[in-house]
Amino acid sequence: MQKIIYRALALSYGAYFNSTAFFSEKEAGRKAFGLFSTPRKGRVLPTQEAFLQKHLAQRPIINELALQTYHWPGPGETVLLLHGWESNTFRWRNLIEKLQEREFNIIAFDAPGHGYSEGTSLNVVTYAEQAQHLIDMYSPKYIIGHSMGGLATIHNHYQYPNSSIEKIVALGAPAELSELMDHYQKLLRFNNKVLKGLDKHILENFNHRITDISTPTFAKSFSKPGLIIHDELDTITPFSASTRLHENWKNSQLITTTGLGHSLQQEELYLCIVDFLNS
Structure with a gap:
């Protein structure tokens, strides 16, 4: 069940990025990079303190x-x-x-x-x-x-x-990094316009392209x-x-x-x- 929910959530994000890219490739790239860069765990657990x-x-x-x-x-x-x-x-x-x-x-x-x-x-x-x-x-x-x-x-x-x-x-x-992005794109099923926005966002903010x-x-x-x-x-x-x-x-x-x-x-x-x- 948890895997089904995770998969559905991933696809919903992809659909959201695709619809955003229809109006703004730049905004879609920014949002897609934000999700890609946000960890869901990794904070100190009680057993690690x-x-x-x-x-x-x-x-x-x-x-x-x-x-x-x-x-x-x-x-x-x-x-x-x-x-x-x-x-x-x-x-x-x-x-x-x-x-x-x-x-x-x-x-x-x-x-x-x-x-x-x-x-x-x-x-x-x-x-x-x-x-x-x-x-x-x-x-x-x-x-x-x-x-x-x-x-x-x-x-x-x-x-x-x-x-x-x-x-x-x-x-x-x-x-x-291109392989990680390829996996990310396949998981969320966002289109190449979103990927292009992602690449531009990374270049503008970190002076690198995905393939670099x-x-x-x-x-x-x-x-x-x-x-x-x-x-x-x-x-x-x-x-x-x-x-x-x-x-x-x-x-x-x-x-x-x-x-x-x-x-x-x-x-x-x-x-x-x-x-x-x-x-």
């Missing part, structure tokens, strides 16, 4: 939003963690344990509209920019991103190749070491996203898992990440 509140750190104001950071102090090199869509810093708890065992200095933050951070929307361009503010603040040597956080991590390195980052880890990261956001394209210019991790049975982000990224990233390794799904939560896997950072 105890872990996160012990490590609350600064709340820097970035693009007029207070973003919640977390700190697990250590004498070693600094690592910055970026969670994925509709998630928050709690998703890193098991990796943080392994990083602490190796005495890394760990920084994480909740993206806008997620966790304890302000805001109601999130997109990959602003996520990458906000990550750069944190990189400027903490000078991490390593950066790790999951899912949308992995996409933002790669986009960040493409935009800011001369930052303090020396190694990059991407887990289950999407490859192309491509991790395989970005990776062609990368020289720093990268570790790419993806489950071949991932139902959220196709495994091919990481194989294409790996093919174009000359100094990268690809770890393939089976059965871990999109979350990629496994002790052995996290030990591989720690070993990669220490190598």
